[in-house]
Amino acid sequence: MNLKSKFNIIFGLQFSQVSRFITFLIISAVFTKQHLTHLTKAEIGDFELMMLLASALSYFWVTGIIQSFLPLYNNNHIFAKRDDFRKKSPEIFNTFLLLAFFSCGFGLLILLFRNNIYVYRDLRVVPHAIPLVVYFILSNTTPLVEYIYYVRNRPYQIINYVFWMSAAQVVLVCGSVILGFGIEIAIWSLIAVTAVKFIWLLVLLERYAEFKFSFQYIKTHLHLGMPLVMSCLLSGSSQYIDGFIASWTADPAKFALFRYGAKEMPFVSSMANGLGNGLLTEFSTPERMRRAMYEIKTKSLKLMHYLFPLSIVMMLSSKWIYTHLFNVEFHRSADVFMVYLLMIVSRILFPQTILIGLKRTRVVFWASLLEIVLNIIASLIFMFYLDRGIVGIALGTATIHVLEKIFLIAYNYYALHIAPKAYIPIRWYLFYSTVIAIVFILIDRRIIILN
DSSP: OOHHHHHHHHHHHHHHHHHHHHHHHHHHHHHTOHHHHOOOHHHHHHHHHHHHHHHHTTHHHHHHHHHHHHHHTTOSSSSOOOSSTTSOBHHHHHHHHHHHHHHHHHHHHHHHTTTTOEETTTTEEOTTHHHHHHHHHHHTTTTHHHHHHHHTTOHHHHHHHHHHHHHHHHHHHHHHHHTTOHHHHHHHHHHHHHHHHHHHHHHHHHHHBOOOOOHHHHHHHHHHHHHHHHHHHHHTHHHHHHHHHHHHHSOHHHHHHHHHHOOOOHHHHHHHHHHHHHTTTOOSSHHHHHHHHHHHHHHHHHHHHHHHHHHHHHHHHHHHHHHHHTOGGGHHHHHHHHHHHTTHHHHTOOHHHHHHHTTOHHHHHHHHHHHHHHHHHHHHIIIIISOOHHHHHHHHHHHHHHHHHHHHHHHHHHHSOOOGGGTOOHHHHHHHHHHHHHHHHHHHTTSSOOO
């Protein structure tokens, strides 16, 4: 694959991620326009709960299976390497079987225990359970479509597929509620589009996959993928923990307010993760390690110059954005969103990159596990004992994320003798962190009034 093709294919995947975010943002915005849809906040909350459950029970294993599929494609000891690019791939078929197995397995668990899973403050059973199961089973195999195009070097097919599927989701889901059919039909409309995606996946399997089952390949795939699954489970758990705490302690209307606000800026997490992951291979020798830490320091400084001012502007604009993009009843969501903007204070630090690069992954694992426990405790303390309500859930998460990074920085310093200044532009970091914290406090204390 030449450089231009590689750039195009990466752009195709980035387009897919951005399109998903924009699609559900449009759907969320339309749902709040009560003069068009007549949906209540409770109905919106039920929809958001369904999407939370579908994502929380699948994000880690879908990501792990897909990520481990890529290095195994046409490069494993089970299947012979193919010189002809046009030949069909048994790796694609076996990866589909893995995704289908996990989808059906988790879907069956949801179906069996649907009457034993209680949500909201009044402990009712999960709403829309049957549509949730159908959506769950169909939706968690369809991400393979984009990665089939990826390994076949077809970036424009990714863009075409994502564009038309996203457009169909917006039209059918939003159209259902605008025409007065209600949230139930909107959910089944989402499932209909997902079913079309699944049918298209079957077409691509017939076109590009060799239907050759291999238990040895499945074992190899799982052996490579399980560490990635666990890593994804720990690193991405905080937003789902927050969502579940909100679902168990609030009513459907307040849960909708929380979910609409519980969003980090996509640029922050994606650019920070890209920087951290891109340097993981640069720690093989002391000299390369020094260069890698210098790269972390200089490139993180560039990110700070862009992302901190952008986050501050978003914080000052949040009330206006939420009032006009959604409606005035969702102004409380802006308070949650402002807290999530504070996550940049921890996201922009990279002590974990050094530890993973040096293969000290056990330290990162235990720090992540401790973070999950403390996250739950801190969120409940902020929510109830400090009387911050749903905003307290986000405050607890933001606080614990910072403490986790401080712990990892301290470990690097005391155990590995790596000074923070070797990979953190300390003065700029403290300056920007102080500024965004002051802006947040001034808004929180209503010294700065946002309209």
